[in-house]
Amino acid sequence: MSTQEELEELVEQRKLLDEKIEQCRNEARGKAIEQALSLITTFRLTPEDLFSSMKKGKAKSKAPPKYRDPETGKTWTGKGPTPSWLKDKNRDDYLIKAQ
Structure with missing residues (x-):
């Protein structure tokens, strides 16, 4: 197998892996959102509870x-x-x- 053929095969493998990674990420994301919404509801969390540490600097x-x-x-x-x-x-x- 030439270097060119090997490179093309690796690029194709990478493309397939990238697609599989995106598919897994989307499935996990949906579950994460469900879990987050459940926790927010259970503990009655507000946006300030969740994001107060993200404020930059003092007002x-x-x-x-x-x-x-x-x-x-x-x-x-x-x-x-x-x-x-x-x-x-x-x-x-x-x-x-x-x-």
Whole structure:
């Protein structure tokens, strides 16, 4: 048997194995889903119970406003793009005084 023939035979075997693996995976997946649903029902599990450890990082807290437009009452934290009502103005005039 030549190297080319051996390669073609191995590729065909791989194709058949890949198909068999996919078939077994699909059968096992169905059983796994049934088992998971049974456990969820039995223990009354919520999405938070199941996926809370998957959250990435901490929730960001919103920064308190630092500036206020006296005309409209709109505020700005001082982070991000400067709002149009504060552009080209002295920011000190719009600072929210700490109480």
